[in-house]
Amino acid sequence: MLLFSTILDINETLTKDDFIRLVIEWNQGSPYTNNIISGIQWNGERNIRYGGDGLWLDIEEYRNQNIIAVRYEKKDDDGAIWDTDYVMNFRTMKMSIRLDRSYTAEALDADPNFSTPHFITLLIERGYLKDDHHLPVQKTATVINDENMRMLVDVINGKNMFNLPVVYVSKTYNDEDPVNVSYLSSRLKGVAHVMIEESNRLNRTIKEQCKSNNEYYGAIGIYYPSHGSNHRRYLYRSAVGYDRFLLERVVRSVIQYSNAQMIDTLLTWQGVNNALLRDRLTSQREERLAAEIARTAAEAEAAKIQDSLDEEERRIRKQAAEDARLEANRLLDSFDDEMQKLQNQVVALTRANETLQFENQGLKAKLDSRDTIPVLFMGDEFEFYPGEVKDIILAILSEAAKGIKPKSRRADIVRDIIKNNDYQKLSEAKAEEAKRILKNYDGMTAKTRQALKELGFEITEEGKHYKVSYYGDGRYQTTYSKTPSDGRTGKNCAQTTINMAF
Known part of the structure; x- marks a missing residue:
């Protein structure tokens, strides 16, 4: 992955x-x-x-x-x-x-x-990175003020050339940062440029120069270099824990864009190793051919010389020729062994490349499908894991289909959508895993904590309880008792968690 x-x-x-x-x-x-x-x-x-x-x-x-x-x-x-x-x-x-x-x-x-x-x-x-056109590649944010405002304005208006996405963070209504900008810049070093507004007093000036297309009052905008990727805007909301949630949404959007970019084969480890193996195979074939030619020539020369020698000399020459033939065969056998090793490596690398090609074909098919009219458009909710939104919608439709009158237009449409959208029951599988983890819950052991973490839950202590939040989002929180006394506590925790998250 x-x-x-x-x-x-x-x-x-x-x-x-x-x-x-x-x-x-x-x-x-x-x-x-x-x-x-x-x-x-x-x-x-x-x-x-x-x-x-x-x-x-x-x-x-x-x-x-x-x-x-x-x-x-x-x-x-x-x-x-x-x-x-x-x-x-x-x-x-x-x-x-x-x-x-x-x-x-x-x-x-x-x-x-x-x-x-x-x-x-x-x-x-060490100063080894070139600037991205006019934008320096750095691990800190660029503060936008009166002197360098043109840099941001040109990005928003599409007049600036750049290869890495630009993330613009505006100040909140209270003139504060909506997220931890230092942490955001560190997370995105090498994949994006981060710009932070010095003060919200700049809002009016930026708005005038950008025809009201700028972000303001805590909103964060992502400007991509590719015209095929639309500008993304994430609004700020004053709520406990939302700053971290907002930061993660921005990071994931940028990383997903970066990971989807085409890359030359010779800029990958597997591509370089494939090229090296092909060259080595070619070299081995040439060396083998040269050895075979040399053996044939030596045998012919030995036969010619042998005709002019006496019996003892013929015996000596014959033995020498036999020794030479055996050595040549040994070398050829070693070539065969080396060739087989290299062929095995080529097969392994080719299999890995095919896996990546299938993954890319799936992504391409997903992008190509945009030429058709989708049934629904994504809202502002960001996926916690790939395919989450689609899976939950299909789960709801699948459950609803049980109560729809058979042989009706509504039933046919719902079942058709489920059938043609590769329903993988991801949320159902996660719910079953939550049941397994919490089945015999009698306290937060290290094993239980790790298993819940693997499902996406964050766990903190609050007095006599543990606060459990789904992917750190303050909207999805519940509590587990530190010292449960009821034998049904585990099942109750599991059901509450499932209803909240899956």
């Missing part, structure tokens, strides 16, 4: 050695000791692997295209596999950074929390 993807323009000052050193520094400087690979001593190698099966760092150079690809992989105790890829094309001076989480059969089906790689901060601090 792709969590994060971005492509950055890099300054010419970054060399291949600088790039590798920076990747190693990123790993060795991690604040989490279980992420650090011990024993890394880099001596200028361009193709080298560090670590073991559950934690490793692999560096591959593709000289033909002047590319260095790096993959860092970590396997968690729950079976989840985290892959972080850095691919630098020194011919185009573009860098791809991608974060992926996959699962083994034992891993929990969770919706992982996203975190941008600290590596982007290192690139910013």
